[in-house]
Amino acid sequence: GRIAVLGMGYVGLPTAVAIATRGIDVVGVDINPATVAAVSRGEVPFIEPDLAVAVSGAVAMGRLTAASEPPDADAFIIAVPTPFHEDRTADLSCVRAAAEQIAPRLRPGNIVVLESTSPPGTTERVSGWIGALRPDIRMPHDGDSSSDIFVAHCPERVLPGRTMIEIVTNDRVVGGLTQQCAEKAASIYRLFAQGEILLTDAASAEMAKLVENAYRDVNIAFANELSMITEALHIDVWEVIRLANRHPRVNILSPGPGVGGHCIPVDPWFIVSAAPELARLIRTAREVNDRRPHYVAEQVVAKAKRFRSPTIACLGLTFKANVDDVRESPAIEVVSLIADALADTEILISDPFVDALPTQLSGYSNLHLENAYQAVERADIVVLLVEHEPFRAIWHNRLGGKVVYDTRGAWR
């Protein structure tokens, strides 16, 4: 058997390697030639704990190869990005392109799994796009009991930073366009998943994934709103959360400078755009979290106004702790808002996971990348934006006499 995985990113590559490690031949497919070349050499184009060693091992064993076009295979897993358009509806162009790339390869008995996070109805559309190019094969239809091709949705649920653990241990939801599709697709996940595999229909699986991330977004928005309320009332939010969380049925998440990454800030909009009149809380949570970087920047600017010519250190640029991913990072937004507001102020930025100024910040002449020791040493105001482990440990005794704005509660 052979499995093709389309999209060699944060989800596709770990999935490909998890399957290859079970002794199955896997071809990783990507439209980016640099990614294909890197994976072919056994290299990983981004940092994720334990992934690099698994990829180099699977490539050395000959189980994992990479290509720019999908080969013939028994199963095809689509793990390409689903960003959103200006109007916050899903951009399915990568999914569609992947489906159309697979179509000419399909033979009766093949399995097609969509892993990309998608609005309800997308799996059905994938089947439709393939069917339009392949009138000779029977695609699954609601109400039919059999088909030539088995199409299902199995959303990824791994937490960046813990991907290699969670890809094996998480429960998986497999939603088929028919019962048979779900059962066939589940057989792929039984190869490597140790968690439970829950069979359902495709739309329920699509919605469950969106709901998981919307749930987290709403709960983070609650924490962020709380932190603004307590700040206005001169109460320490971390103390309040610590105490409230001792209640057996309360578990408040942590406030921060905003919500980043490319999942949680995106997925709730797919729900909102599917039911705009009804999704009021979900929309408001998005707005609260999107507004956070502005609030944090305003607080920092207000503190800076108390100095004649302050130096500000901003620690952390990634979207969350202990990863190197700066996509949709609220920390970067905070830094750029401060740099805009205080054009004459020197701002030192530091992140042990980032070694060059991210492109979003390259236009500012008042920003300098600096090691964290130097930055804190020289700063009048220290802003903690990401609670990277090295920041947590070192800084306690170096912050004396400085104005400290700890957006993550790491130095409590």
Ligand code: SAJ
């Ligand atoms: N954050 C807070 N406060 C918190 C928790 C998180 O401000 O208490 C912030 C983080 O700093 C970050 C953002 O939220 O900016 C998102 O981080 P995260 O760790 O909550 O989630 P992601 O984006 O890394 O991964 C999420 C996970 N979803 C859920 O936990 C429900 C993961 O399981 C999904 O697989 C992933 O989205 C995805 O790909 O959808």
